[in-house]
Amino acid sequence: MLPLVAYGERVWVQSVTPADLTSYRVAVQLSAQRIGRWNPVNPDDLLWHLRQQSQDHRTFLVHAHQKSGGHDLVGKINVMNVVRGRFQSGTMGYDAYDPYAGTGLFAEGLRLTVGLAFASVPSGMGLHRVEADVRPGNETSAGVLRSLGFRREGHVRDMLWLESAGETRWRDHDTYAVTASDWPSPAFRPHAPLRITALVGGARGPERTALARRLALELGVPLFSSSILGSGADARPLWRLLADSPAGGVLEHSWETCEPGEANRELEAIGIRPGTVPEVSWALGSAAQDQLAGAGPVIEVDADARVSPKSVVALALRIRAIHVDHAL
Known part of the structure; x- marks a missing residue:
């Protein structure tokens, strides 16, 4: 040798x-x-x-x-x-x-x-x-x-x-x-993490926020929730937080308070293709369609059913798959 x-x-x-x-x-x-x-x-x-x-x-x-x-x-x-x-x-x-x-x-x-x-x-x-x-x-x-x-x-x-x-x-x-x-690679090259974003909306309440938190933990991304902003708050602070997050994030908000097309415009301004951003709708069956943000594919979650750890993992895997499939 x-x-x-x-x-x-x-x-x-x-x-x-x-x-x-x-x-x-x-x-x-x-x-x-x-x-x-x-x-x-x-x-x-x-x-x-x-x-x-x-x-x-x-x-x-x-x-x-x-x-x-x-x-x-x-x-x-x-x-x-x-x-x-x-x-x-x-x-x-x-x-x-x-x-x-x-x-x-x-x-x-x-x-x-x-x-x-x-x-x-x-x-x-x-x-x-x-x-x-x-x-x-x-x-x-x-x-x-x-x-x-x-x-x-x-x-x-x-x-x-x-x-x-x-x-x-x-x-x-x-x-x-x-x-x-x-190789050769530039010194101190910035990291390029997979930027995964999901929107969580639908019926308001602590259960929706808890679901968003569990999703963020499973995906390994930050949670940006309007629940800390108080009732009636708009989504602008959430979009600003997402824009500064290199890893993406889970945004939880009552999307019916937004202007039509706002989610798509904000995502595009950030540099995220709306089609790669799934929307998790809490209790879609009983909630009006206008509670949707109108971004990417919709994933329905039944508010009347217990959301098990297995369900959260499956939901997070689906979000990742949508992101990758639409990003290609």
Whole structure:
């Protein structure tokens, strides 16, 4: 198997060799206290990685062109857990070493490594997607990823069984990723979350507001409800809140108080296609048609029936499906 190598202005990156074992131990021991806050520390684990080297498990070392502190190792980067087939995806884990941590050299090496991960075989790993998982609170690690244009994709509970600061337990992680089609990616590229919006209307009352709240929680978006504005309030504050929400939201309002076509005009002004915004009508069977906002597809909910958790999940999934189907 050929070594993978890339050269930068201040660092160079190469897949690991047996000659790296001694300098690796020195680098890890010098950095153990800082690394140990977030990751297990083992100065001898490079030998295990050496034995695992394959096209689907690569360990890269970042070397400084100008050596400092008794060794030239800026950091280690593992690209592993590769899934081929239709995924072509791998997971990246890494450590930066003293005295180079905080100098920007590791970020340069990480960029070179991601480039190798995306490069075609045999000069690279031929991946489509690279993921990195960071424990919440590790601002430095997450900041490096964002500086390379990685996007945050979500939060995963109890993801990894990790020792840290003398305690071993399941640890939550935030997932970041970038794809080959986006590489190289602009630094600190804004996130682009799926913007899901739904309107909730129909018969007034606390039950309608409770349904809207449960929907917002299941969809993972904010709730904007006119119930906090008082009786007779118009929808203008809700539209302003929605306009400033990058994730969309669930808007609950008595839509009969709006002017005809208001919902469509406001949604279009915000940049949301009305056809992608379903309208959940609470007690449509007993409510007049003029209680509808007149935006996208209507989903009826029977106010006389108990809305179970299963029903809320099904309703949220339907809203997502409408959004995706009409957005294509």
